[in-house]
Amino acid sequence: MTFTWTAHRFAGGALALDVANSVILRFDPARRIDRFADAPALDAFPAAANRFCAESTRFGALLPVAERNRARLLTLREATDRHFRAQVGAKQRPDLMADLLEAIASILRGSGNGETAIALDTATAHSALSLAANPEPDRLKICPNCGWLFLDRSRNRSRTWCDMAVCGNRSKARRHYHRSKEEAQE
Template identity: 35%
Template sequence: MTEVELVGNALCLDFANTVNARPVARRDWLAAPEGALTWARAVGLPVEDPAGLAEALPGMREMREAVFRVFDALAEGARAPRADLDSVLAAHAEGVGRARLEADGELFRLRWESPRTVRVLLWEVAASAVELLTHGPLDRLGACPSCVWLFLDTSKNRRRRWCSMTTCGSRDKSRRYYATRSS
């Protein structure tokens, strides 16, 4: 498999980006247990107890699509689907019920018991989504016009257009350049 690309600037967006080129994916990190483990390691949340991972993959993909539909709608200036918001909130509520607060510098953060299981990973994703939904910056959400990946625009001028300039941005600029040259 190729290297994991993390361009979302938020865990929940990188989770939504575990599949590319919707609706027909060329790569899906949640298609097999090995890919899910690779992605989890890449985001710094390695699954320490992968028991049941193969059985959990359909649920992980459902959560991914709910997160995607919520933030894709918001990036497009539309309302987030209520059913998908409820799914994210249900996962978050389950996770909060199993979490404890631990000091993290001057603030606190949710922590779960070890070992990190697939459920804990999904609780982390849900916590990230709820944090982004409740604290923003939702006005900086974007969706790549080429691959449909989601991202938070952290640029100073708020003009980020692509998931990554090195992949989609370069391809798009090259396509436009050659289209003007052949006209």
């Protein structure tokens, strides 16, 4: 089955969150899918991020991650996910912040190539560092439908789902189905 990166896959509002969200159904071992485990999907991610990511203009054209740096990107992805999920839960975890900063430092130490284009791993490290340095805990949320992390940029901070067109509609359809089923049983 061929996988295509679509705009919905970039609903996080920041590149670091979009990278963290590359694991589908993270907490369901039976259905969990790691989109970066497939090398062609990982290689296609930067081009899709150039089109769909909220931070696409910040970094310019993203390049694929060099094969030797893929493990560091995955370490950063997992550290980003753990740290920001704890932050949503209002848990101050210095150990998770330390893990995130170590993962960022590991990538940034090896990124001094002087090229004008930036690789996905380096851009993700910059994005995660910006999120950590300028925390907006009331804007960082977890989608109740899919479990993805996202930034709520709505004026009144009332956004519930990562993507209204996908998760919002699924949630509303589920509620309607259960409501209709209950009414039919009465």
